[in-house]
Amino acid sequence: MTPLKYLNGYSPELQAQVHQLIEAGRLGEVLARRYPEAHAVRSDSALFDYVQSFKQRYLRNAEPLSKVCFDAKLKVVQHALGTHTRASRVQGSKLKSKREIRVATLFREAPAEFLKMIVVHELAHIKELDHNKAFYQLCHHMAPNYGQLEFDLRLYLTHLDLKPLDLQASEVAP
Template identity: 40%
Template sequence: MQQLKYFQHYPDNLQAQIASLIKEHKLQNYFKNKYPCGHQLQNQQVLYQYCTDIKQRFLKNTPRLNNVSFTKHTDMMKGTLGTHTHKQHRHGQKLKARYDIALNNQLKYAPEAILRALIVHELAHFKHAEHDKAFYKLCCNMEPDYHQLELDLRLFIVLDELALNFYKLS
């Protein structure tokens, strides 16, 4: 089953549960029960404010977030789900920094909790470049259910791949 490639580092028993969920066509019901509706952050200004609020709550001493947007990527897993960029440039005697977050356009049609997990992930990169223990500790500090939401994000990718993403209709 090709979709299990997203779960290779998970324990065998969890992979078996995921395979069963997919094979028995219960993935869509899982999402309908757990996340009945998609997020309402379709406007770039609302999305920016949402991210800024999370950043201000947990990362007060980091530079200002300049831009957050949905961008077109060809495929959620072949491309990327989200990116963070940090650019520095000189402006006279001052060193200016710019922090941007770009989220995969397909995440416009996702549950709010899934989108929040990805935003938390990208914001954590403001403090930690690598996916190390400190990085995941910060993610869990910002979102206590981070690891479950990361798993659900991977399941969402499968849902979208199988053309079962019912959030696009709402």
């Protein structure tokens, strides 16, 4: 059985179920049935508005965001699907702070729920820097099914990794 790099921390039983879906060629079908809805967030300005709506609803008192954008340089292999940055600088006698959220471009084409999950994750980092209990509580507050979305996103990434193999196999098969 090939190791599933995005599901390393999960139980062997759960990984075996995923392997069965892969071998049956049904992983993509299961994900498409579970997450059929695409989103309309295609531009950086639309993404900024989308993130701002979540921030306004759940994190009103948090520092403002100066930039939100899709970033083609973020790679799954670098274990970064989104980033949040904070830059502080002295301007006169005041300390100015700038916050940015960058989301990997793969989320332009991903199902709507996966974009929601990564946005919730990055917004939670505004309040909680570490992946601790308070961080995950905040994620679950903003998206009650956050745990399931995170797991399904890992399935989606596994499916995307398998796509080139599927194309190669279909080119070889008569």
